Amino acid sequence: MIFSIWRQRLTRFDRKLVAALALLVLSSFLLPLQQAAGSRLVVSSGDNILFVAPLNQDQQFELSGPLGSTKLQISNGAVRVLSSPCPQKICIGMGKVSRNGELLACVPNRLVIRIEGKSTDRESGYDLLSR
Amino acid sequence: MFGRPQLVFLLLLLVAGLAWLRLPGDEQRVRTALIMGTLVEIRLAGDPQQFNPAIDAAFAEMSRVEKLFSSQLAESDVSQLSFSTEPFQVTEESAALLQRGRQIARQSDGAFDMSLGALKQLWGVETENPQVPSAEQLQQALAGVGPEALQIEGRTVSKSNPHLQIDLGGIAKGYAVDRALEILRRAGVTSAAVNAGGDIGLLGSREDGKPWRIGIQHPRKQDELLTTLILTDRAVVTSGDYERFFEKDGVRYHHIFDPRSGYPARDCQSVTVVAADVASADALATAAFVLGPQQGLQLLEQLPQVEGLLVAADGTLHRTSGLAALEP
Amino acid sequence: MTCSAVNSAELEQVRRRVFLALFIALAVALHTFEALLPNPLPWFRIGLANILALTALYIYGLRALWIVSLARILVGSLILGTLFSPGFLLSLSGGLLATLLMSLGYRLWQPKIGPVGVSVLGALGHVSGQLLIAWLLIIRHPSIWMLLPFFLLFALISGMVNGLAADLLIKFLLGHPAFLRLRNLAGGNYS
Incomplete structure (x- = not known):
């Protein structure tokens, strides 16, 4: 019955239009999925999230902690600490991090920088890193 | 469609719900704190409103354990025991942990040792001014050290040598993670992971019912x-x-010491241990690291429910017989 | 007929006005009826009122479409007491975009396009317009666009249902003696 309605009540053009629009609608379901992908960087201090940024855009930024301002750099999908007001500069010595679950921390300046992975990482990669 | 303001409100709720679902590893579900000099990360599934108090309690418990076993805090059980020259009454909890530590010390022929406080201070690997001590200094620091250095009777602990300094670095962090997991379990959490600077304790499986996947760091290739x-x-x-080391005259000195020589153990690059509880895994990883790939493997092999992966100094891998079953 | 003295063009105009008023009244009734309908998914409205807008379009042309759509939104909101509320803004923006798209589709592809095609365009325009305004004015959160696919899918289905209903109504009305002249005007265009 639905088929006969389809044939009788819709013009030929209507059928094409509806099919095209249906395709458009279905493809729109894929849109948010794509947006969710991509690793990001989350900076927190204590329980507060200070900053979230995608890893695929090169940029530099400064974050302030109790000691002063810590400068971070994102380049080629990796994050590193450029400069820090802390005495030992261990955070700078920690180098670059880029993988899901990896951390940089500046303990004196109370900053924790964590990489959160793509959702697909959960299937192919790992949840936690033992090191 | 949006006939009434209530509907707009409902829409807001739906959007919030979707946003919450959409973000992988949502902020609420991973929380970090700085405890015991490392970064502790707790991740768990479920309603953050409900479980945030549980995470708070778990962090608080870890801080409590830190206060009990820290050698930096003068009032801790460990510090008081280190400074007392006579048999000392520790808390029941400390006595129990010392007992467990001593058992692993015996099992490993003294490779795991809780009486290396003086030695660790001497080297100062984790301080700003590390140094390579002289043979004489080492001899002094190792006096009386060994698996039988501590006698534990009930809550009374006596040291074979009054100058012996206790250091629970190889077991206390793991114990703190065990305690945190216990707190979470009691709060009704069924899926959680606690990671204290590489000491990982898992409660149940992932929130989607699949097992946790733990990546093991390559000791030489960071990526x-x-x-x-x-x-x-x-x-x-x-x-x-x-993990922690300093370099002097081109030699790398790291933080895991061989109680027999007083020098950093040289036979392994890294040791990964899987066990039922984090405290045991922590102590056994140290023990196997010191023992080296052959003897270390033997130690892990003979213990039930324990598996291990050892990387020898030459980079070769040594697996316990049951490890393959845990790999994909 | 009692009006035989009046010239037929004038009669046609009066008839047109009366029917447009009737369409608007019916559209408002459906609009109100739908708002009162208990609905498991509150913001999924079928948009039954659009049936009348489509009928007006196919019987009296583009201007009639705009008159029925706008009047329906204004009067309908007045009756529901949502005039100038956020809900009204959403309704208006949805209605405007829907009518715009319907006009465009009709203008570009008439006579190939039937009521179902126009209706589907309108329904998709309606949800898009609403979400756009909701995003601009109320919820400035990108995740609102994650709702769009679900809304679009529902709009596609409801648009087809409305289009079919409008198609039947237009057929019935054109068969009615009151529209005889119009049917003759339309000729083979609508069969």
Whole structure:
């Protein structure tokens, strides 16, 4: 019955239009999925999230902690600490991090920088890193 | 469609709900704190409103354990025991942990040792001014050290040598993670992971019912994994010479010492141990690291429910017989 | 007929006005009826009122479409007491975009396009317009666009249902003696 309605009540053009629009609608379901992908960087201090940024855009930024301002750099999908007001500069010595679950921390300046992975990482990669 | 303001409000709720679902590893579900000089990360599934108090309690418990066993705090059980020259009454909890530590010390022929406080201070690997001590200094620091250095009777602990300094570095962090997991379990959490600077304790499986996947760091290549372990309700600890070290005259001195020589153990690059609880895994990883690939493997092999992956100094991998079952 | 003295063009105009008023009244009734309908998914409205807008379009042309759509939104909101509320803004923006798209589709592809095609365009325009305004004015959160696919899918289905209903109504009305002249005007265009 639905088929006969389809044939009788819709013009030929209507059928094409509806099919095209249906395709458009279905493809729109894929849109948010794509947006969710991509690793990001989350900076927190204590329980507060200070900053979230995608890893695929090169940029530099400064974050302030109790000691002063810590400068971070994102380049080629990796994050590193450029400069820090802390005495030992261990955070700078920690180098670059880029993988899901990896951390940089500046303990004196109370900053924790964590990489959160793509959702697909959960299937192919790992949840936690033992090191 | 949006006929009434209530509907707009409902829409807001739906959007919030979707946003919450959409973000992987949502902020609420991973929380970090700085405890015991390392970064502690707790991740769990479920309603953050409900479980945030549980996470707070778990962090608080870890801080309590830190206060009990820290050698930096003068009032801790460990510090008081170190400074007392006579038999000392510790808390029941400390006595129990010392007992467990001593058992592993015996099992490993003294490779795991809780009486290396003086030695660790001497080297100062984790301080600003590390140094390579002289043979004489080492001899002094190692006096009386060994698995029988501590006699534990009930809550009374006596030291074979009054100058012996206690250091629970190889077991206290793991114990703190065990305690945190226990607190979470009691709060009704069924899926959680606690990671204290590489000491990982897992409660149940992931929130989607699949087992946790734990990546094991390659000791020499920072961007590589040795393997991935697939685990539920287990503890994983990796000890490596790359974690904390200093270099002097081109030689790398790291923080895991061989009680026989007083020098950093040289036979392994890293050891990963899987065990039922984090404290044991922590102590066994240290023990196996010191023993080296052959003897270390033997030690892990003979213990039930314990698996291990050892990387020898030459980079070769040594697996316990049951480890392959945990790999993908 | 009692009006035989009046010239037929004037009669046609009066008839047109009366029917447009009737369409608007019916559209408002459906609009109100739908708002009162208990609905498991509150913001999924079928948009039954659009049936009348489509009928007006196919019987009296583009201007009639705009008159029925706008009047329906204004009067309908007045009756529901949502005039100038956020809900009204959403309704208006949805209605405007829907009518715009319907006009465009009709203008570009008439006579190939039937009521179902126009209706589907309108329904998709309606949800898009609403979400756009909701995003601009109320919820400035990108995740609102994650709702769009679900809304679009529902709009596609409801648009087809409305289009079919409008198609039947237009057929019935054109068969009615009151529209005889119009049917003759339309000729083979609508069969």
